[in-house]
Amino acid sequence: MQLKQLLACTALVAGSTLTAAVHANSVLPNKQISLVVGFVAGGAADASARLIAQKLSQNIGQSVVIINKPGAGGNIAHQYVAQGPSDGSMLLLGSVGPLTISPHLIDVSYDPFKDIQAISGGVNFPNxxxxxxxxxxxxxxxxxxxxxxxxxxxxxxxxxxxxxxxxxxxxxxxxxxxxxxxxxxxxxxxxxxxxxxxxxxxxxxxxxxxxxxxxxxxxxxxxxxxxxxxxxxxxxxxxxxxxxxxxxALNWYSFAAPGKTPEPILESWNEEIVKVLNDPEIINKLTEFGMTPQPTTRQEFIDYTRQEYEKWGKIIKERNLKKP
Incomplete structure (x- = not known):
């Protein structure tokens, strides 16, 4: 990026952050926000999460930091968030495996529809x-x-x-x-x-x-x-x-929160995340990553997750798949 472009972008980011700080959503907690990612830094999930977190930080005027909790195909991160604070300060980059596949194969120690609350779709991409x-x-x-x-x-x-x-x-x-x-x-x-x-x-x-x-x-x-x-x-x-x-058979990442998070906070986060996913700059960058933005209402993604859960559960049963 040329220096002139870099300076222009820096000024734009600073201005956006200041504006957001003035108009930040009053329902959201006035503290640092954690976005938990169940995969290592540098991968596709982490890259998309960091891109979206940066834009969220600018829009709401407060820090959104990534916490990487890799392991067990993302299940460790999902368990961590299921037990997390319900004040809106913790978000999860949910994924297809822990939410719709793993519960049919192993004891994940959380209910993907009760202990974790959907906020919005995030991104999807095929293999x-x-x-x-x-x-x-x-x-x-x-x-x-x-x-x-x-x-x-x-x-x-x-x-x-x-x-x-x-x-x-x-x-x-x-x-x-x-x-x-x-x-x-x-x-x-x-x-x-x-x-x-x-x-x-x-x-x-x-x-x-x-x-x-x-x-x-x-x-x-x-x-x-x-x-x-x-x-x-x-x-x-x-x-x-x-x-x-x-x-x-899509890969997808979503946004979610601990199960006891109040509805007004979940809806406020939905509004902010959907705004980011509809941003032309974010859309272009996600497309460069090979991903398609998937902004939804909360209910739309609850319904989609349920459909995926039932679909993969049926296939796992018919194929008689057992964890080695």
């Missing part, structure tokens, strides 16, 4: 099914044909048991009547390393992780897992349009 260049596969049809011809031999990697990438593969197993073998890793970095080393054939990867290797010709993209092609991946077909209508 992209990629294979290494040595696989000799160029289309989803070719991939599934091989899976049918070699039952129990075609592997797909995920970032962990119960992760969104794992569920995408299980859903494809069901919809396409194939039996791919799930190979869980302790995070996306390890899965990608083994994919590039051709030690596993495929991986349902996050686009920001996979696409640089696609650009270099090291990976072949077969399909994305949303209902529609994202704007930043216009040339990659979806699984849904490739013969499996309705197929959808």
């Amino acid at each position: 992209v099914l990629v294979v290494h260049k040595g696989a000799g596969i160029n289309t989803l049809k070719d991939f599934l044909d091989q899976a049918r011809s070699n039952a129990g031999e075609i592997e797909y990697a995920s970032s962990g048991f119960g992760a969104a990438s794992h569920m995408a593969g299980e859903l494809l197993n069901m919809e396409a009547s194939v039996e791919m073998v799930h190979v869980p890793y302790k995070g996306g970095a390890q899965a990608m390393q083994d994919l590039l080393g051709e030690r596993v054939m495929s991986y349902f990867a996050a686009p920001p992780t996979a696409m640089p290797y696609v650009a270099e010709g090291m990976l072949i993209p077969l399909a994305t897992t949303g209902l529609e092609r994202p704007a930043y991946l216009p040339n990659i077909p979806t699984v849904a349009e490739s013969g499996y209508p309705g197929f959808e």
Whole structure:
């Protein structure tokens, strides 16, 4: 960024913060706000949380700090917030795994609909099914044909048991009547390393992780897992349009608070977060991250979470998935 642009942005931020300080929402607590993230610093969840937290700080005129509580696929952070203060000073970057998948697989020690209160949707993004260049596969049809011809031999990697990438593969197993073998890793970095080393054939990867290797010709993209092609991946077909209508397996992050947080505070936070997610600058930056903003009302996201909870619970039961 040029110095002139930097100075202009700095002045704009200062002005915005001053204005927000004068007009801050009186229902929200007048103290430092914590936004708890269940993943390590530097990843996609952390990057989106920091971007949104910075804008929230400017808008409400008080500090919003990130607290990283990684571990157990985000479940540790969700448990931490479930027991947190109910005065509006603690927020959670909720995620699909701990809220809708893990409760069907393990004892998470919290009720995702009682101990954690939805505020708004945050962002979503599909996975992209990629294979290494040595696989000799160029289309989803070719991939599934091989899976049918070699039952129990075609592997797909995920970032962990119960992760969104794992569920995408299980859903494809069901919809396409194939039996791919799930190979869980302790995070996306390890899965990608083994994919590039051709030690596993495929991986349902996050686009920001996979696409640089696609650009270099090291990976072949077969399909994305949303209902529609994202704007930043216009040339990659979806699984849904490739013969499996309705197929959808999204990653998503939301905003939530401890379960006993009063309704007026939750609604006030919804207003502030939706304002940020509708900001053109934030939309552009999230799109650069490979994410789509998902601002909602509180009830809309409660309903969406319930639908996801029931969907993945049914798939987990039908696939007879058990935590190793």
